[in-house]
Amino acid sequence: MRPIKTTASLLALGAALTACATTPTGGGSALITPGATVSGALEAGDLVMAEDNSLYDLYRMNGVANRRYAVTMRSDAFDTFLVVGTPSAGGGVDVLVTDDDGAGEGLNSRAEFVAPGGPLEIHANALSEGMSGAYTLSVEDLGEAPPLSPPGSLVPGAETAGELAETDDADANGVRFDAYAVRLSAGQRIEVTMRSDAFDTVVQIGSGTGYGWRGLKADDDGLGEGTNSRLRFTAPTDGVYEIRAQAFSGNGTGAYTLGLTDRGPPPPPPPPTPISVGEAVQGELTADSPVNADDIPYHAYLLSAEAGQRLMLTLGAEDFDTVVYVYRAGEADGEPLALDDDSGAGPLDSRLVWTVPQTGRYEVRAAAFSEGGQGAYDLAVTQMGPPPAARPLPADRRVSDALQEGDGTGDNGGWSDLWSFEANAGERLRLTASSDAFDTTLLVAGADGEGMGEPIAGNDDEAGGGGSTNSRFTWIVPETGRYVAAVSSFGGQGGGAYEMAIESLPPAPPLRPLDVPGAVNGVLQEGDATADDDSLYDGYRVRLEAGERVVISMSSGDFDTFLMVLRGEGDALEALASDDDGAGEGTDSRLNFTAPASGDYEIRANALTAGETGAYTLRVDPRPADPEPGSIIIGSTVRGVLEEGDGLADDATHFDAYRFRARAGDRLRISMVSAEFDAFLLLLGVDAEGRPGELLVSDDDSYGDTNARIDYDIPADGLYEVRANAYARDTGGAYVLTLERRPENEPAASAPAGE
Incomplete structure (x- = not known):
């Protein structure tokens, strides 16, 4: 599941999209108009997308200010993801809205938004790397959006x-805001x-007003008080900015106070402390340390270096996440x-x-990675030897x-040997490095001179049979050319002494077709395909539709079995699920699998270990359909029993489902108690269908070691489903489930999924 996007993460996504759109790879753009439906395909x-290497097509449209639009993307080939925004001055896109499955159809997306007026960009995106195929994209005009209230006023020194x-x-x-x-x-x-x-509060600041407002910075709990926020901001230009007061859940209600303080100009930072090549220093970031324009604390050091020097700068701390920067002296306000x-x-x-690019200072x-980072640190500047030169492999x-x-x-920082070799596109190579003297690290890269x-x-450390000091991986050559294998010690x-080898592996045999339902008797033997750990496997091709649920089982009296489900080809081959002993019978395996998209999947009937x-x-x-959910009303208790024939989760645990209606703002507590198994609770939304x-x-154990409890504030009117689940497979028994309102003065103890 793609992580839930909060306000702050949308701002971060906007920055990532701006960065990736300045240097797009391939593709072009097409125009789309409201009322139109177009067909397209994601392909090589x-x-x-720079943030996750997923593919997307770019569409442009002109939006009428203050009109509401809906963009819907559907595909039977992959899980869709939509991004809608406006072109930014930097050549990227300022995000208005994103969506993964708002169409309520599993793999399809629907994003509704209000246009600020002017050009818009729509990114018809795959949810993750490696997904491709045909899709349709449509745009609807939903009519005029209701006018927004004029903003109130806020002046420094005031509290509202x-x-x-x-x-x-x-x-x-x-x-709401x-x-x-x-x-x-x-x-x-x-x-x-x-x-x-x-x-739980969220405060944002942005430029523009109304539906044309663009968020610049946001904060959720900067005050360190759980539900309260503190936002520090430096205005980039003269002008009017709009501060928005919101709830973290998006639909929370109630009283709040908002204060604004002028922090004044920052005190001038002290001059940088001299540091020399070969020197190590200790320091401490505190509340009094200088800060940059993003209020991130740092200490500055002045280094003199000569052109061509190869330096290692190390910065370590136990109390905060570190970042080390290098600027030209006097240019620290620009790009590092x-x-x-x-x-x-x-x-x-x-x-x-x-x-060092040229002699100078x-x-x-x-620095800390984020605002508020404080603590002791160690900084060292070390002269490194020349980089290794590649020698040809025999x-x-x-x-x-x-x-x-x-x-x-x-x-x-440690010794390294480079070995160059020629390889052809599509070759399947196994690279190994082994040593009894040191912990090996093995890399392959393109040749650079x-x-x-x-x-x-x-x-x-994946090499089998040699312990944790040896390295091995299988690699499919992307294109014909010269490559370099680098042998070094872990951590320098x-x-x-060591041995390094590159072996050509035969191509994997073609996948054998297998129907659903279907069964096959096979034999793992020499000559079969080999996995990266040298274990043998037979590959089978199964066609599944999006959302199709299957049970895959493998048994053997001769060896310990291992099952895998994969999708894609070549470098895009992705493992989706695996199991060693889910059948609960020692050497047998069983997987419950739900297809995320329509298409062909590879099932590997694998041995657990080499040989x-x-x-x-x-x-x-x-996989049989889960029983129809029961019902429960707020303020009631039900008694049930988890047993064979109940709902089956993807991890093969059993559950009973109960549905209830709730209104926005309902403060609920759900408790599950059992003396016979470890209880696990889940709360889900229910879509329009x-x-x-x-x-x-x-939640697993908030109500004791084996009992579960969820506190949750309902974000919107609708139907919800609570699942009374067992934490471990093949367990069950009697339980008691209670759904009740939480006392008004008691905050929620549970965090939403994805936080």
């Missing part, structure tokens, strides 16, 4: 009391605080020459390998060598 050569109500204006995504106008000067720094005891966020040894650490910044593509003094230095370009594939630590062979039986059967929809919230 189309535009590519307000109330979100069901009658308030709603934005293009249907989120109160608007306040404030006039700011370029460079003016303000702080907006929003507090409420009635709902280089930066790194998380390539360091720890999850919060940074490591930047940088070659540079500013190095030790004809048999096998080599015995050693990482040792005199080798070139890799980007991880005598060195290596950007890594294409790699591995640290250690060296010694295992023997006879097996593989079955694919339709009566089908279970989006997962809203779930």
Whole structure:
């Protein structure tokens, strides 16, 4: 499921779209008009989303200001995703609305919005990388949107009391808000605080007014008080800005206060502290540290370096997420020459390998990743040796060598050997590196002169039979040419003798057709296809329709079975599901699988480990429909029993479903208690066609070790489904389920799914 988009994540998505649209890959654009339906196809050569490498087609239309439109995208071939926005000055798109499955039809999307007037961009997108195929796109004119109320006024130093109500204006995504106008000067720094005891607050600031408003920055809980917000903002230009007070859930109501403070000009930062190549320093970011225009704290260091020097800058901290930047001295207000966020040894650490472009002075910044990051840090600037030069692999593509003094230095700061080789498009290669002296890391990259370009594939410790110090991966060559294999030690630590080999693997045999329902008796034997871990498998092709539910089972008395379901071809082949012993019988496997899109799927009847062979039986059967859900009303308790024949989730656990009607703002508590199994609760929406929809919230043990409880504030009038589920497969028994209203003064204890 694609993560739920909050206001803040939509702003981030807009930035990502702006970045990707400036350098699109392939494709073009087409015009579409309201009332029209067009047919298209996502295929190789189309535009590519920078954030997830998914394909999209670009459509343009002219929107009439203050008119509401609906864009619907349907496909039987893939899961659709829509983005609608306006062209930005930077060459990208400012997002108005996104949608994954708003059409309520599983894989289809529907986005409703109000046009600000002028040109619009519609991105007909696949939900994820590797998806392609035919689709239809239609645009409807839904008529004039209701006028928005004029914004109130807010001045620095003032605090305003307000109330979100069901009658308030709603934005293009249907989120209610109160608007306040404030006039700011370029460079003016303000702080907006929003507090409420009635709902979880979100405060935003943007430019423009009405339906033409564009969010610039948002905050959910910057005050660190759970439900209250603090937004710090520096105005980029003179003008009137609009502050919007909202609820995190989108439809929360109740009283709030909104305060605005002029923070004044920032104090001048201290001059950078000198640092030399080969020096390590310690520092601490505090509330008094200088901040950049985004209020992110940093410390600046002045570094003198010579052209061609190859340096490693490492920044480590335990209390905050680090970022290390390099600027030309005196130009730190512009774009950095280089930066790194998380390539360091720890999850919060940074490591930047940088070659000095010309002799001079540079500013190095030790910074936090986000506003409010504070704590002690270590910063070091290290002179690195020259990068390794690639040597040609012998004809048999096998080599015995050693990482040792005199080798070139890799980007991880340790010794590295590069080996160049020629390969043809479509070749299936297995690359291995093994050593008893050090923990190996193996990468393959395109050749860049005598060195290596950007890594294409790699591995640290997947080689079977050699323990965790050996590396192995299987790679399909994308195009004919020269490539480089790089052998180094994990983390740049250690060296010694190693062996490296590249083997050509035979192409996998063609997939054998299998019907639903269907069964086959097979034998794993030498000559069958091999997986990346050297285990054998037979591949079967099954045609499934979108939403089709099947049970796949594999049994053998000769070896431990392993099942996989995959989709796609070549580098786009994606594993969707796998199982080792879901049949609960030691060596047998069972998968419950629901097809996300119509098309062909690959089922691999696999051995769990390398070297295992023997006879097996593989079955694919339709999964029976779940029983019709029961009903429950708010304020009631039901007693039930989980048993064979109940609903079956994708993880093979059983559940009973109950539906109830609720109104926006209902503050609910759902409890599930059992002395016979570990309870698990889920709450879902129900779409207009009566089908279970989006997962809203779930819980395992908030009501004790084996009991579950959900607190949830209903966002909109409608039908909802609660599932009384077992946490583990093959468990069940008696339970008690209670649906009741939560006391008015008690906040929700559960977080929505996806947070």
